[in-house]
Amino acid sequence: MNQLFKTLKYSKISFIKVFQFNKPIVLFSLAVYIFNSIQSNINIYLTGMLVNQFQSQSISIVIQTIMMIAGLQIFKLILDTFSRYKNLQLSINFAQRSQADLIHIVAQTELLDKEHPKFKSDFLYWSYASGQYYNSYLGTIQLTQQIITSILGFYLLSSSFILLGLMAVIIGIIRGAVELSSVRHRVLLNQEIQKKTREHYYYFFLLTETQHQKEMMLYRLVNHFKESWETAKKKVNMLELKLEKLNINRYRVGQLLSTLNYSVILIIIAVLIANQRLTIGDYVTITMALSMTENNIAALFQGLSTLMESANHIEQLENNKELVQRQSISTQETGSSPFFFHQEIKVNDLTFYYPNREKPALSHISLRIPKGKKIAIVGANGSGKSTLIKVLLGLYKVPPHVVFIDDVGIEQINREDMWQKTSAVFQDFIKYTTDVRENVAVGNIGQLHNSERIEHILENLGLLDEFPKGIDTKLGNLDDDSVNLSGGQWQKLALSRIFIRDKDEVIVLDEPTAALDPMSEVNLMNQILAHCYDKTVLLISHRIGIARQADHIIVMQDGGIAEEGTHQELIIGTGPYQMMWEQQREWYE
Ligand SMILES: Nc1ncnc2c1ncn2[C@@H]1O[C@H](COP(=O)(O)OP(=O)(O)OP(=O)(O)O)[C@@H](O)[C@H]1O
Ligand SMILES: [Mg+2]
Structure with missing residues (x-):
């Protein structure tokens, strides 16, 4: 129950977050999802009707029904493709916003906390968890669709024979319960995977970054660290396989139940048709509605279990945000005096x-x-x-x-x-691998476009000639025409930042x-001491x-x-x- 409330709470938070981010797209998607659930039921109803019409009605009525089915299908296609593009746009933009939020969290965290090794693994996990807001939002609107589809499907089934509707619901619920039973296990496994991923990422980075290559080659370290990478990666692979096994098990149990149910229902239908209580059209409608309703109820629980999983991740992220906010509030409270330094x-x-x-x-x-x-x-x-x-x-x-x-x-x-x-x-x-200008201006970023001042500083320090394209020389390896600097040259650039600051005491x-x-x-120390x-x-x-x-x-x-x-x-x-x-x-x- 607690888990359900938590899921409701964080699904609502996620939905509102995405809704406020882009109201028109969210409303449009919601409308498309609702239309789809109604359309799939109408489609089944019309198909059953069509089969009966083949036997009793004129060709023009049959053609009218076919055209209605096709028209609805084409309309659905147009809506679906448009909504797919809009949703992709929303998810990309929202992911960027989530990353911006993460940058904010890091900026707000105390340095000492950030330097703690735990912060690294927590951060990796937060990056993963921040993706869950969108997933949770998507899950919520999918759930809405599944609920409406299931209710309409149940109505369709029950109007022919109430027992069939009930059976679809019961089997759907059992399949759903199987889904829910493994949520906690899946959350824990995912958390572990996120944490362990740090290790193999590190070794991969060690083995592939340019700056590491000379030591890798000279000390012949590739094999050694490759082994460490393999060991770490295998640990994660094993966890991922374990997770997949859980997923396959759920799937297997679900499908087995569904097949069993289908067989029983086929027998019931056969008996009903034999007693002439069902037409062929009813048969078509029932089998289609049955599989749709049952699948939707099962998917509904599957969606709910994914929502629960997301809620657990979001809860951790939200708790952490509260912590960070509390910390930053306390910073403001304690640090209200201006900095005066006279003595x-x-x-x-x-x-x-x-x-x-x-x-x-x-x-x-x-x-x-x-x-x-x-x-x-x-x-x-x-x-x-x-x-x-x-x-x-x-x-x-x-x-x-x-x-x-x-x-x-x-x-x-x-x-x-x-x-x-x-x-x-x-x-x-x-060492900012952007350009020389930025490497100096980081000392006083408002001066970034004051080329004259930056050039003047480097000129006075005798550094300007060291850069082939002056202050616009690109450094590092972000661009093809970037150049690298010697250790001393980098240090000189870092020291030049002192000269662009205006208020230092x-x-x-x-x-x-x-x-x-x-x-x-x-030379440099004399200039620094004179400046200071x-x-x-x-x-x-x-x-x-x-x-x-x-x-x-x-x-x-x-x-x-x-x-x-x-x-x-x-x-x-x-x-x-x-x-x-x-x-x-x-x-x-
Ligand atoms: N972020 C950190 N987390 C935990 N321990 C740290 C951290 N930074 C430094 N230390 C430890 O604190 C002690 C002091 O380190 P500090 O960096 O202040 O030394 P230092 O005098 O500047 O040394 P150096 O001359 O090598 O720069 C050392 O024992 C170091 O291992
Ligand atoms: Mg030191």
Whole structure:
């Protein structure tokens, strides 16, 4: 019962969603479906009449009836073909809307949640589930057709002999019950298939993407990963076969029942004809109406079971949307203060865990970053540098009263406003495989068409000549005439984004020069520092040569701050910075 209410609820939601998306097409389709159900019954009635007319009526009446049957059929054909095209149009446009909704969900989800591995598999499943709105809508109008057809069919049958009508209904219902019995199992199987699909997709991507080919070839990895792909794919294949087996079983039981029913009914009809209680025309009408009614009742349950299946998927999606909406509402509630930064960023005893890790990524961090200072953050891999800057940028939420900007808790600051005035070039910055122009303009997308400014920035950085068609050079492999860039060239492009921003007060650079040659490194860093002379800069680097230019250095170790001070203060100590300094000096000497 609960399942039925749920189905009703989500079918209604789906129907309204599609109806509101395109009212004329939905109304038209509904009309076509209703017409079809009436037409199929009239067709049967007329066919029976025709058979009787052959025996008793004149040829002109027979021809009239034939013309009526053919006329209705042709009208149905015209309606069907037109409606098919319109429905395809609706389904394509609606699918695009569903994808747009998914993009919205991702945009609304907290970064920390998005980085959790579970999000990937959930997302795959949501993509699948979002297709269920349309399926559910389609199921609902098909169900309407099946209900009307069955009622009219039952009426046709009962008007000849009530027992026949009842038998068709009973067998239809039993067939339907078989359908319904496997809904839950099918939902679970489908969910599992969606989740497991992620693995074999990943291996397929690994084996076929251009950027992976050199390692695949050099390390001779194709066979190894192909095996992993095969294993993962086989798991999914097995589940798919299991699902198909369930479907075949339902079909088999349904058809068996139907055949049995048909045989019994044939006997009844034979007896009735022998007693002259039925004409041949009645016989034709009954057999046609019987198979139509029974099939429709069975299909009705089949449709209902598909609707139930869809309802379960939609329920999960809707629950998730509610969750996302609640989260985004709480973001708005807590983040109402504008971002004002006149004095300092302050961190008081910050400890931070990634949800899927037991050890904290940051532990008991306290620090102060005065406005306008250049702060270097150094430390071994995994010591927490990138995590710290993501917290400071408000990308990861932390408990209240831990991170402050000018004494206002970061949780109270409007993040949109904050992100207008802060920027970062991440360690894993995005290489937009579109064109050079866009790669610079992503820093301030409103400037996308300001060619002069983009060219000027690249010219000043000495980068413009590196691109054969200037800022309109296509990058990556989306177009046949795209070019690829070296790792350093990509990094320079990412750094150039800083120069197109207008309101930045805080700039974060996570390993900004890791891929640059020494000349470019010095050149670019000098330009960045000159550009940022009045801004607060957080600079993560493993290179002491870069860190020493900062006003203050924070040395991180194991999620905590091991020491901090100026370059001069730290190199006379005995801490990790001094060790790094000694090691790197050896390389340079
Ligand atoms: N998204 C994540 N989910 C779970 N754990 C993470 C995630 N990102 C980082 N970590 C873990 O948090 C710790 C700190 O990582 P972080 O990326 O901050 O180090 P880092 O100092 O920037 O290192 P590197 O110098 O290699 O860039 C590490 O133990 C890392 O494995
Ligand atoms: Mg890092």
